[in-house]
Amino acid sequence: MEFSFGASATKIITTTGFSSLGGGDAIMLLVACVLLYLAIWKKFEPLLLLPMGFGCLLANVPMSMMQSTDSGGLLNFFYQGVKHEILPPLVFMGVGALTDFGPLLANPATLLLGAAAQIGVYFTLVGAVYLGFNMHEASAIGIIGGADGPTSIFIASKLAPHLLAPIAVAAYSYMSLVPLIQPPIMKFLTTEKERKIKMEQLQPISQTVKIVFPVVVTIVCCLMLPGVTPLLGMLMLGNLFRESGVTARLHETAETHLINIVTILLALAVGSSMTADSFLRIETLKIIVLGLLAFSIATAGGVIFGKIMCKMTGGRVNPLIGSAGVSAVPMAARVSQKVGSDADSSNFLLMHAMGPNVAGVIGSAVAAGVFISLFGDTVPEPHAAIANVIGTVEPGAKAAIAQVVGALQH
Amino acid sequence: MEVSISAAFNVSILAMAVIFTVLAILIFTIQVLVKLMPYTAPPAAPPRRQKTATSASNNQDDHVAAITATLAMHMGKSPNEFRITNISQR
Numbered sequence: 277m278e279f280s281f282g283a284s285a286t287k288i289i290t291t292t293g294f295s296s297l298g299g300g301d302a303i304m305l306l307v308a309c310v311l312l313y314l315a316i317w318k319k320f321e322p323l324l325l326l327p328m329g330f331g332c333l334l335a336n337v338p339m340s341m342m343q344s345t346d347s348g349g350l351l352n353f354f355y356q357g358v359k360h361e362i363l364p365p366l367v368f369m370g371v372g373a374l375t376d377f378g379p380l381l382a383n384p385a386t387l388l389l390g391a392a393a394q395i396g397v398y399f400t401l402v403g404a405v406y407l408g409f410n411m412h413e414a415s416a417i418g419i420i421g422g423a424d425g426p427t428s429i430f431i432a433s434k435l436a437p438h439l440l441a442p443i444a445v446a447a448y449s450y451m452s453l454v455p456l457i458q459p460p461i462m463k464f465l466t467t468e469k470e471r472k473i474k475m476e477q478l479q480p481i482s483q484t485v486k487i488v489f490p491v492v493v494t495i496v497c498c499l500m501l502p503g504v505t506p507l508l509g510m511l512m513l514g515n516l517f518r519e520s521g522v523t524a525r526l527h528e529t530a531e532t533h534l535i536n537i538v539t540i541l542l543a544l545a546v547g548s549s550m551t552a553d554s555f556l557r558i559e560t561l562k563i564i565v566l567g568l569l570a571f572s573i574a575t576a577g578g579v580i581f582g583k584i585m586c587k588m589t590g591g592r593v594n595p596l597i598g599s600a601g602v603s604a605v606p607m608a609a610r611v612s613q614k615v616g617s618d619a620d621s622s623n624f625l626l627m628h629a630m631g632p633n634v635a636g637v638i639g640s641a642v643a644a645g646v647f648i649s650l651f652g653d654t655v656p657e658p659h660a661a662i663a664n665v666i667g668t669v670e671p672g673a674k675a676a677i678a679q680v681v682g683a684l685q686h
Numbered sequence: 687m688e689v690s691i692s693a694a695f696n697v698s699i700l701a702m703a704v705i706f707t708v709l710a711i712l713i714f715t716i717q718v719l720v721k722l723m724p725y726t727a728p729p730a731a732p733p734r735r736q737k738t739a740t741s742a743s744n745n746q747d748d749h750v751a752a753i754t755a756t757l758a759m760h761m762g763k764s765p766n767e768f769r770i771t772n773i774s775q776r
Binding site: 380388 | 690691693694695697698700701702704705706708709710711712713715716717719720723724725726761762
């Protein structure tokens with residue numbers, strides 16, 4: 277075989293990433309660096325945004341075969357865990373193992389605050405439809421208002437996989453901004469007198485109730501909304517590991533090693549879907565604006581329902597705990613505690629706010645289940661319109677075909 | 687688009703109704719569970735062997751001082767404004 281220095285050098289140069297680096301790739305590399313900055317220096321949900329940002333970095337290196345759509349690539353394998361709805365339920369199992377439902381069981385009426393906070397999801401659904409998204413896409417965007425990362429990823433991957441990247445980034449970014457977004461809304465909607473309301477001490481709950489609760493929730497909710505079973509079932513399994521007292525090893529694994537491993541895989545996979553084609557679109561800006569709307573209205577909905585409960589109970593419920601109905605556990609509960617203690621330093625709302633906070637986790641899962649029941653079996657295949665013409669396509673071509681079909685439909 | 691917005695409203699109202707219904711059923715279920723399985727306080731621990739009077743008294747004074755200082759710091763008041771009169775073991 278003849279060796280030509282010039283030809284070999286040319287070949288090496290043409291196979292470098294620099295030769296294929298486009299403007300979109302460069303911008304996405306910059307976006308990845310911004311996510312890493314936010315995660316590390318600003319501490320915005322670093323456990324998710326750091327691997328997500330790095331996954332974005334890897335995916336946007338040209339010819340690296342690290343995009344979620346690059347068949348046979350490393351991150352494509354991780355992405356199968358998102359695509360086949362494996363990783364988000366496993367995260368939920370870890371969340372269940374970490375969660376104490378005691379405050380909720382002591383005051384079960386706070387479940388209604390978790391329900392009221394889901395109003396942000398549906399306001400955003402309407403807003404997204406108004407901005408031109410179809411119902412599946414609007415549902416996936418609206419679920420950002422549930423303030424639950426795994427649920428957002430689960431619904432987005434099921435109903436609008438082409439919007440997974442901006443939805444995940446918006447969801448986790450706004451979750452980290454809860455201490456900034458919520459307090460002004462809470463103070464605007466409540467009076468000083470309402471913020472100073474002290475609530476009665478929570479009644480103790482028997483351990484038997486704590487053990488039976490996850491089983492009962494699974495049976496009741498999953499029979500009514502079977503689509504929610506992967507999420508809610510795993511949440512309750514993790515909680516049963518915690519409360520049963522006979523699975524200490526499984527509990528420890530679920531709340532530490534398993535959730536850490538799955539978080540790495542999930543965030544990398546989501547980051548690998550952040551390509552120029554999927555992220556640098558006007559829809560991303562719309563999703564970012566709608567995400568902020570979702571969070572704000574969810575907070576307002578929870579506080580307003582808290583005021584209603586305050587009136588109905590004769591002033592025994594502090595409306596501030598309503599804002600904890602968004603399921604950003606435990607940050608939203610801490611925000612309720614902080615705003616309450618700003619009004620009266622002797623007021624301890626944290627444990628009372630944990631009730632609606634964990635109720636919000638169940639509420640957002642139920643909201644997701646409603647979407648799955650309504651839209652889960654009618655997901656439009658982006659390239660179905662021309663599948664009969666061109667037959668089975670390479671995975672890498674699907675995104676391009678989806679764009680063409682989307683443009684034709686509009 | 688008008689049809690889609692009205693469809694979105696209908697979906698929203700239906701979904702919120704479903705969510706409230708599901709969670710109301712859960713509330714009722716939890717209340718039944720709590721009623722059927724009420725909390726019972728654990729049996730009192732057997733009395734421990736008495737330490738010498740001096741060491742027990744010193745330990746309690748240390749505990750009182752630590753608790754007083756922590757409460758005062760947390761509530762933004764002076765420790766002199768508190769007087770812990772009794773500490774009892776459950």
